[in-house]
Amino acid sequence: MLEDIFNVVKSRFDPEPKNQSSGKVKIPSDLLFKCPRCQNVMFMDDFKGNAKVCSACGYHARLTAAERLDMTADKGSFIEYDKGMASLNPLDFPDYSQKLQELKQKTGMNEAIITGECTIRTRPCVIGIMDSHFMMASMGSVVGEKVTRAFERAAEKNLPVVLFTASGGARMQEGIISLMQMAKTSAAVGRHSAKGLLYITVLTDPTTGGVTASFASLGDIIIAEPKILVGFAGRRVIEGTIKQRLPDDFQSAEFLLQHGFIDMIVERRKMRKTLSRLISYHQPEREGVYHG
Numbered sequence: 001m002l003e004d005i006f007n008v009v010k011s012r013f014d015p016e017p018k019n020q021s022s023g024k025v026k027i028p029s030d031l032l033f034k035c036p037r038c039q040n041v042m043f044m045d046d047f048k049g050n051a052k053v054c055s056a057c058g059y060h061a062r063l064t065a066a067e068r069l070d071m072t073a074d075k076g077s078f079i080e081y082d083k084g085m086a087s088l089n090p091l092d093f094p095d096y097s098q099k100l101q102e103l104k105q106k107t108g109m110n111e112a113i114i115t116g117e118c119t120i121r122t123r124p125c126v127i128g129i130m131d132s133h134f135m136m137a138s139m140g141s142v143v144g145e146k147v148t149r150a151f152e153r154a155a156e157k158n159l160p161v162v163l164f165t166a167s168g169g170a171r172m173q174e175g176i177i178s179l180m181q182m183a184k185t186s187a188a189v190g191r192h193s194a195k196g197l198l199y200i201t202v203l204t205d206p207t208t209g210g211v212t213a214s215f216a217s218l219g220d221i222i223i224a225e226p227k228i229l230v231g232f233a234g235r236r237v238i239e240g241t242i243k244q245r246l247p248d249d250f251q252s253a254e255f256l257l258q259h260g261f262i263d264m265i266v267e268r269r270k271m272r273k274t275l276s277r278l279i280s281y282h283q284p285e286r287e288g289v290y291h292g
Contacts, residue, residue: 030044031043031044032044033047033061035054035056035057035059036059037054037057037059037227038054038056038057038059040054040055040056040057042054042055047061050269051071051268051269052067052268053267053268053269058226058227058267059227060204060205060225060226060227060228060267060268062132062133062166062204062205063204064107064131064133065109065113065114065129065130065131066108068129068131068164068204069114069118069127069129071268071271071272072118072120072127072129072162072164072271072272072275073118073119073120073127074118074119074120074121074122077117077118077119078116078117078118078127079116079117079118080114080115080116081115081116081117081146081149081150081153082115082145082146082149083110083114084110085110085111085142085145085146086100086104086110086111086142087100087111087140087141087142087174089173090141090174090177091173091174091175091177093173093174096173099135099173100135103134103135106133107131107133107134109131109134110142111134111140111142111143111146112130112131112132112134112135112136112137112138112139112140112143112167113128113129113130113131113137113143113146113147114128114129114131115127115128115129115146115147115149115150116150117153117157117159120162120272120275120276120279121272121273121276122276123275123276123279123280123283124159124283125154125159125160125161125162125279126150126151126153126154126157126159126160126161126162127161127162127163127164128146128147128150128161128162128163128164129163129164130143130163130164130165130166130167130204130211131166132166132167132168132205132206135168135171136167136168137165137166137167137168137211138167138168138169138170138171138172138178138209139167139169139170139171139178139181139182139209139210139211140170140171140173140174140177140178140181141174141177141178141181143171143181144178144180144181144182144184144185145181145184147163147181147185147188147215148184148185148187148188150163151185151188151189151191151192151199152188152191152192154192154197155191155192155195155197158195158197159197160197160198160199160200160279160282160283161192161197161198161199161200162200162202162275162279163199163200163201163202163215163216163219164202164204165201165202165203165204165207165211165212165215165216166204166205166206166207167206167207167208167209167210167211167212167216168206168208168209169208169209169210169211169212170182170209170210170211178210179210181210181214182210182213182214183214185214185215186214186215186218188215189215189218190218193218193220198220198221198278198279198282198283199218199219199220199221200219200220200221200222200223200275200278200279201215201216201217201218201219201221201222201223202223202224202225202266202271202275203216203222203223203224203225203228203230203253203262204224204225204228205225205227205228205229206228206229206230206231207228207229207230208229208230208231208232209232212230212231212232213232217261221263221264221278222261222262222263223262223263223264223265223266223271223274224253224256224257224262224264224265224266225253225265225266225267225268225271226253226254226265226267227252227253227254228252228253229251229252230251230252230253230256230261230262231250231251235250235251253265
């Protein structure tokens with residue numbers, strides 16, 4: 001109904017008036033959000049106020065790292081690690097340096113992940129958030145190094161790690177260097193685990209490729225947002241290899257939960273509370289813990 005009303009109103013005005021003297025009104029392009037899954041239409045302010053979740057079907061839209069951090073960490077508690085670290089072009093891949101520069105300006109980030117310390121409902125932890133708006137959060141040398149350093153610092157400080165994953169896989173522009181990050185990050189997770197520390201993975205849409213095949217799948221507790229895509233290779237590649245048709249919901253969070261790959265599915269609005277509760281089970285209240 002809302003979409004029908006909008007279309008009627010829109011038909012009465014020029015969306016881009018040629019001049020102000022024409023008296024025609026420009027309709028804001030960001031007035032409404034149309035869900036790509038169920039086609040439900042919401043006012044953009046309502047959509048953002050609902051944590052970017054469709055009110056009709058529960059579709060969880062992709063967030064920026066800044067948006068995710070704001071929804072998760074206690075206000076003013078975040079201390080960023082390795083903020084100035086940025087990728088070079090080790091293979092002299094054509095236009096790669098230019099692409100990186102454009103993305104830095106567009107997203108305000110130096111790379112596809114932010115890492116640091118924060119508290120979640122007073123519970124201290126090391127947090128990492130991958131951002132699909134930066135080259136689909138592909139894992140190159142810097143992403144791998146920042147993940148590794150985050151686990152190393154967490155091990156030094158005896159802190160749990162909460163890592164939000166979202167990735168298209170390894171970054172082809174860095175070739176074998178990007179693939180080496182799988183082993184490096186996995187080893188860092190292992191050292192953190194050897195100290196008996198908690199690692200929580202939160203899979204968001206999409207988490208695929210080498211990230212799924214390494215640190216995203218190594219969490220002590222693996223959480224996923226509803227109906228997200230998680231996998232390694234694509235459907236057509238797998239079907240072509242095994243010569244079988246895969247289930248329609250293959251690589252969805254619900255399919256993975258049913259088959260034991262993940263531990264729970266948590267809606268975005270409940271994520272912060274869930275993470276805090278899980279950390280508290282493994283990190284009893286201690287004297288001197290920051291409560292900002």
